[in-house]
Amino acid sequence: MNRNVLPAVICFLLAASTAFSQSYPKNFFGNPIDTPFILAGTFGEIRPDHFHTGIDFSTVNEQGKPVYAAADGYVSRIKISAVGFGKAMYLTHPNGFVTVYAHLKNFTEPVEKYIRKIQNKNESFEVDESLDAGKIKVKKGSVIAWSGNSGTSSGPHLHFEIRDERTEEPINPLLFGYQITDHLKPEIKSVRFYPVPGQGVVVDSDRPRSYDVVAAPEGLIIPVSDYIQVFGKIGFEFSLVDHQENNPSPLGIYSMQLTVDTQQVFSMKYDRLNFSDGRYVNAHIDYEAKYDGEGIYERCFRLTGDKLKFYQDTTGYGYFEFNEDGVHDVSFTVTDFSGNSSVLNFQLLSYSSLSNSTYQSQPEDYFAMIPDKGLAIHKSDVEIVIPANSIYEVLLFTNKQSMRQNGYYASTFEIGDPHVPLHLPVTISLKPQHLPDDLKPKAVVVSFDKKNKPVYEGNDWGPEFLSAKTKHFGTFSIAVDTIPPTVSILSLPGDDNPEGRALRIKMKDDFSGINLPGNTGREMVVDGI
Numbered sequence: 291m292n293r294n295v296l297p298a299v300i301c302f303l304l305a306a307s308t309a310f311s312q313s314y315p316k317n318f319f320g321n322p323i324d325t326p327f328i329l330a331g332t333f334g335e336i337r338p339d340h341f342h343t344g345i346d347f348s349t350v351n352e353q354g355k356p357v358y359a360a361a362d363g364y365v366s367r368i369k370i371s372a373v374g375f376g377k378a379m380y381l382t383h384p385n386g387f388v389t390v391y392a393h394l395k396n397f398t399e400p401v402e403k404y405i406r407k408i409q410n411k412n413e414s415f416e417v418d419e420s421l422d423a424g425k426i427k428v429k430k431g432s433v434i435a436w437s438g439n440s441g442t443s444s445g446p447h448l449h450f451e452i453r454d455e456r457t458e459e460p461i462n463p464l465l466f467g468y469q470i471t472d473h474l475k476p477e478i479k480s481v482r483f484y485p486v487p488g489q490g491v492v493v494d495s496d497r498p499r500s501y502d503v504v505a506a507p508e509g510l511i512i513p514v515s516d517y518i519q520v521f522g523k524i525g526f527e528f529s530l531v532d533h534q535e536n537n538p539s540p541l542g543i544y545s546m547q548l549t550v551d552t553q554q555v556f557s558m559k560y561d562r563l564n565f566s567d568g569r570y571v572n573a574h575i576d577y578e579a580k581y582d583g584e585g586i587y588e589r590c591f592r593l594t595g596d597k598l599k600f601y602q603d604t605t606g607y608g609y610f611e612f613n614e615d616g617v618h619d620v621s622f623t624v625t626d627f628s629g630n631s632s633v634l635n636f637q638l639l640s641y642s643s644l645s646n647s648t649y650q651s652q653p654e655d656y657f658a659m660i661p662d663k664g665l666a667i668h669k670s671d672v673e674i675v676i677p678a679n680s681i682y683e684v685l686l687f688t689n690k691q692s693m694r695q696n697g698y699y700a701s702t703f704e705i706g707d708p709h710v711p712l713h714l715p716v717t718i719s720l721k722p723q724h725l726p727d728d729l730k731p732k733a734v735v736v737s738f739d740k741k742n743k744p745v746y747e748g749n750d751w752g753p754e755f756l757s758a759k760t761k762h763f764g765t766f767s768i769a770v771d772t773i774p775p776t777v778s779i780l781s782l783p784g785d786d787n788p789e790g791r792a793l794r795i796k797m798k799d800d801f802s803g804i805n806l807p808g809n810t811g812r813e814m815v816v817d818g819i
């Protein structure tokens with residue numbers, strides 16, 4: 291062989307292997323906080339309407355811990371907000387990654403000074419400032435800030451992210467070689483069988499059915515005295531939680547794998563996410579089970595409208611078709627990032643007589659919707675516009691109109707089923723009834739929560755209809771907001787509040803969900819003085 295060819299071949303092989311394993315530099319990033327690492331949140335953990343995009347380091351109920359630059363680089367962005375990340379700093383590093391540090395208490399004095407100037411100039415507490423490469427350089431291990439509890443944070447911790455600079459996609463920081471002490475296995479709490487509506491049966495119906503999982507001497511089992519019988523197209527869902535020693539926080543898992551009769555039907559890993567895909571979490575989990583308070587079940591199958599990219603092979607979407615009589619072996623493995631895993635093995639009896647079971651009765655009056663097509667309905671009293679890609683699986687959409695209730699100014703409309711998640715906002719326009727002209731400016735579209743309390747949805751007037759954009763199905767009407775909101779001061783500037791210098795106030799109105807910046811509920815922070 292020509293002497294010069296060999297290095298070229300090796301280079302090619304090396305490049306090919308990195309491309310396949312998508313490796314990340316292991317020793318480039320240092321610790322953003324002093325060890326020991328106690329995790330308060332893991333990458334990919336299920337949160338309301340999104341996945342957690344970083345890892346949370348516990349600061350053991352204390353604020354003011356030094357936060358260190360994970361590597362050499364420069365401050366590329368500073369964001370201060372009353373909600374979300376609170377006080378956050380972004381560092382850009384020369385190797386194409388960005389690290390993010392959030393819920394901070396303060397930055398170092400030069401940065402605080404720089405920020406105060408911007409706040410004064412803009413007369414605003416909120417800051418979102420991008421900085422050029424030369425402006426504020428940092429060295430690996432230097433203190434860049436102190437940890438806190440600012441923004442939407444339920445206790446002091448450091449939220450830490452590593453992002454791909456080019457795509458801005460957050461990557462699991464643990465892929466970069468951080469050492470976490472964890473010898474505890476993830477827990478499989480229960481399993482839920484999901485028959486595809488109209489195409490599968492579990493025991494006696496095409497409704498999902500959950501079973502507890504318990505530890506027995508021979509391993510994890512589903513404690514049932516006889517085979518669980520199934521037929522047709524079935525998906526598998528699991529309620530899971532991970533634990534770390536000396537750590538009370540429940541944590542998310544890293545990967546799942548499902549095989550039926552030694553054939554792998556599903557596998558996924560929380561390696562990388564995309565911010566625009568966050569809301570697909572409602573397709574990844576069993577949203578109906580969550581809505582009914584039955585817990586969070588992660589799915590080992592993919593709904594047709596679920597565009598998440600962390601599924602490894604979804605050619606069969608992860609469902610299994612039980613079409614012939616006989617016993618099948620199912621094996622589910624869940625693993626945490628440290629490689630601790632739990633396995634649940636069980637058997638299901640595929641039984642063709644179940645195909646005679648009665649499927650759920652279809653509603654009398656419905657529109658059949660598929661995920662990539664929208665729907666617009668116009669009636670004399672109501673207009674509903676559902677954009678394409680709003681739903682994740684075939685839906686028999688229903689809507690019903692009933693009598694106007696006392697104190698409301700439109701009929702009561704049941705629009706869709708609140709157990710069905712929506713990916714995009716749906717526009718609901720209602721025609722008011724008996725609404726006096728002087729109350730027109732105070733009229734709002736409301737929905738009703740589980741306790742039947744009205745919740746503000748929107749108040750856009752058209753020529754005849756009052757409209758709102760909403761991200762959930764449910765029951766809607768028109769109400770009038772005549773009681774002025776009350777405002778109370780929670781803390782004054784200078785108090786030891788997470789935002790430092792800001793004035794915190796609480797607003798109360800006769801509807802929940804009052805429309806405030808950031809749509810976070812009823813607390814807001816006014817510019818510090």
Ligand SMILES: [Zn+2]
Nearest residue numbers: 331345346449
């Ligand atoms: Zn976090």
